[in-house]
Amino acid sequence: GAGRVAADVLTNNEIKLNGRAAxxxxxxxxxxxxxxxxxxxxxVYYETLKTGGKSEITGEKIQKHITVNPYPIELGSIAEHAARDNDNNKIPLTxxxxxxxxxxxxxxxxxxxxITLSTGVYYFKKMEINGKSKVKINGNVNIFCEGEVKIDGKSGFNASGNAYDSIIFADKEKGGDGKIQVDGESEIKAVVYAPDSEIEINGKSKAVGHYFGRQGKIDGEGTLQTPDKRIPAAPIKEEDDNLNKIKIKEEDGIIKVEVFTFNAVEINIYNEDGNKLDYARFSAPKDIKGTFEYSYKxxxxxxxxxxxxxxxxxxxxxxxxxxxxxxCKTINIKFIQ
Structure with a gap:
């Protein structure tokens, strides 16, 4: 697949990336x-590393197995509290x-x-959102679900909100299936804690937030990102195809830099001892059409x-x-779409 993750990924076991996954x-x-x-x-931190095809790692390869605490929070007491004391009776009509x-x-x-869920604690046996439907969050919402959570058919859960405003606890041991599944170009923004469940993001669906599960899978063109990281707009292949078109040259005492709108340009000025005297960074405005130029003196x-x-x-x-x-005295930077 071509799934993409803009986040750090950690497991005590195995991570597999194939296709055009990034x-x-x-x-x-x-x-x-x-x-x-x-x-x-x-x-990449690992005990065993296997690479094949045209795969690449741009950072360091560090042979060190760093683990997460394998003992999850015991959800039994949380489930009992949510079942006994919840705000289900405050759920409005759709x-x-x-x-x-x-x-x-x-x-x-x-x-x-x-539907809009307002601040409170909610207790469900199963949760399903489909058919281009939306669940909006107003305030801080905690949901405990004993069964499957499924968002499908271009639907959304808190899609226009803040991921930290909603926490979903899922307990597979109590509910059987317990899978967290986002399909069919749907979107979710939340913190999900489901230590015994599988979390799947399929098709062109998008998940934003933090996700803790027994097993994770991103297929098709699904994406996952934390709120503080973004998946780059430029496809990797587009960047690779245009590397040889980037220009950095000097003409008549002016340095001319020509790059693409998905690039950024940094300028560092050092003295002869290697101390930094000045720094600047330039990038193209969002949604630019055509070209955009900067001049730096x-x-x-x-x-x-x-x-x-x-x-x-x-x-x-x-x-x-x-x-x-x-x-040099002047640097001209041109961004081309």
Missing amino acids: VYGDVYGKTVELDGQSAVYGN EKGKQAIDKDLRFKIDDKDS IKEDIDAEYVCEIRVLGVWDKLVRTKKFEE
Whole structure:
């Protein structure tokens, strides 16, 4: 598949990346395996590392097995509290006037419906959102679900909200299936704690937040990212195909840099002792069309001998091109779509 993760990924067991899968962050696993055109844009910590195909690791390869505490929080007491003292009776009707929770404590909305859950604790046996339906979050919402959580058919859970406003606890031991599944171009923003469950993000679905499960799978073009990291807009193949078109040259005393809109350009000015005298970073405005240009001038008070270093960064701030010049006064940077 072509699943992408903008987060650090940690497991005590095995991590497999294949197809065009990519992780924009660090990877920690006992066994880490990369195949196809998969990539890790970060460091890899491992006991055993296997690489094949055209896979790549841009950071360091560190043979050290770092583990997470294998003993999860005991959910029994949380389940008892949620079952005994919850706010289920405060759940409103959906926008279409339907009951979202039935007598068996199964929460379900479908058929382009929507509902808003406000601050509180909710207890469900199963949770299902499908048919282009939306669950909105107002305040801080904690949900304990004993069974499956499924979001499907271009639906959303807290899709326009803050991931930290909603925590979902899932306990597979009590509910049987207990799988957390996001399918069909759907989206979820939440913190999910499901230590005995499988978490799957399939198709073109998107998950934002933090996810703790027994096993995780991202298939198709599914994506997962933490709130503080973003998946780069530029496809990796597009960057690779255009590397040889990046230009850094000097003409008539002016350094001219020509890059693409998914690149960033850093300028470092060092004196002869290697001390940094100045720094600047440039990137193209979001959703630019055509070209965009910047002009950078060296500070006038820098009069000693110095070296100007140009650094071009690509996906996930990976260094893709660098060049140094003796003294220069002006640097022109052009971003091309």
